[in-house]
Amino acid sequence: MRNPLDLTGRRLLVTGASADSDIGREICRTxxxxxxxxxxxGRRADALEATRALLDGPERHGVAPFDLTDLDAxxxxxxxxxEAGGPFAGLVHSASEQGYSVLRQVNRAQFDRYFTLNVGASLMLARGFHQKGVVAPGGGSIVYVGSVAxxxxxxxxxxxAASKAALVSVAQSLALELADKRIRVNVVAPAVVLGAKAEKQFAMLPAEQNAALAAAHPLGYGAPQDVADAVAYLLADSGRWVTGTVLPVDGGFTAG
Ligand SMILES: NC(=O)c1ccc[n+]([C@@H]2O[C@H](COP(=O)([O-])OP(=O)(O)OC[C@H]3O[C@@H](n4cnc5c(N)ncnc54)[C@H](OP(=O)(O)O)[C@@H]3O)[C@@H](O)[C@H]2O)c1
Structure with a gap:
């Protein structure tokens, strides 16, 4: 029977793959x-090796420690x-600068941190991916992990929020620019996903804000698997006619 999610034989690059990233690790596992x-x-080789050890067929996978803020490289x-391992059929950019930036503390350095990794690296990864010999001959799929923010x-x-909104715009424009190369570009936009980052967020917020956040998720909070499944859908043949879109995976957060 045909399985439209089958990725056998496809080489994929995943950023944010360190073992202590709840979502990145689950994307890799899926x-x-x-x-x-x-x-x-990711930047830490040991944290990437820790993810590799969790995967089906660890010898099939490789690690490539790299600081994605080095945009031009x-x-x-x-x-x-x-050149070393063969062309890629897809890439997932899950690495991200995350957190709060209250207005009275916003400054140039903070702006650069959010926009370099979240937006600049997204563009440069797409630029790298679309080079001859890097993308597989039949084309490929780029998935950016955005946010309902x-x-x-x-x-x-x-x-x-602004950096994740920019990702949607990047995906829409690149979808048009890269369609003739059969490269699709999409965004998955999760709401709150349970894990270490969410725990940190809950601890920072006063009780009434935590209650409001919970109420804003009609289906409750998500699991890393929910995001990973959506990423797989967009990478695989299941998503072959889908480009330039943003897919909220959010338990109903954006419905209200
Ligand atoms: N958690 C949530 O509730 C939630 C909700 C909505 C959207 N999201 C999005 O989902 C994605 C994953 O979230 P997460 O919470 O699982 O992420 P995370 O734990 O913050 O992980 C970030 C990852 O990015 C890597 N990274 C950071 N800076 C890097 C750099 N300069 N170069 C290369 N790699 C770098 C980190 O590894 P190293 O430290 O080893 O570099 C790590 O693997 C993000 O895009 C986030 O915005 C998360």
């Missing part, structure tokens, strides 16, 4: 379980990865 061969990216680095205002999070 994609490996569907048969893909992964290149795991990204295309050359990706070319080198493709990019779709709906969030108090105290203007920088994070």
């Amino acid at each position: 994609l490996a379980g569907l048969g893909a061969a992964l290149t795991l990216v 990204i295309p050359g680095w990706m070319k080198g990865l493709a 990019g779709l709906k205002g969030q108090k105290g999070r203007s920088l994070y």
Whole structure:
């Protein structure tokens, strides 16, 4: 029987793949379980190796420690990865600067941090991916992990929210620019996903704000698996006619 989610034989690059990233780690586990061969990216080699050890067929996957804020180096680095291991059928950019940025503390350094990793690296990864020899001959799929913060205002999070909103715009424009190369570009936008980051967020907020946050998720909070499944859908043949979109995976957060 046909399985439209099958990724057997596809080489995929995943950023934010360190073992202590709840969502990145689960994306890797899911994609490996569907048969893909992964290149795991983050800054810490040991944290990437820890993810690799959790995956189906660990020997099928590789680690590529790299600081994605080195924007101009990204295309050359990706070319080198493709020359060493073969072209990629897709990439997932899950690495992100996250957090709060209350207006009285916003400054240039903070702006640069959010926009370099969340937006600049997204563009440069796409630039690297679309090079001859880097993208697989049949084309490929780029999935950016955004956030509902990019779709709906969030108090105290203007920088994070603006950077995730920019991702949607990047995906729409690149979808048009790259369609003739059969490269699709989409965003998955999660709401609150249970894990270490969410626990930190809950601890920071006063009780009434926590109650309001919970009430804003009609289906309750999500699990990393919910995001990973949506990413897999967009990477695999199941998403072959989908480009330039944003898919909220949010328990109903943006419905209200
Ligand atoms: N958690 C949530 O509730 C939630 C909700 C909505 C959206 N999201 C989005 O989901 C994605 C994953 O979230 P998460 O909470 O699982 O992430 P996380 O725990 O904050 O992980 C961030 C990852 O990015 C890597 N990274 C950070 N800076 C980097 C750099 N300069 N170069 C290369 N890698 C870098 C980190 O590894 P190293 O430290 O080893 O570099 C780590 O693997 C993010 O895009 C986030 O915005 C999360």
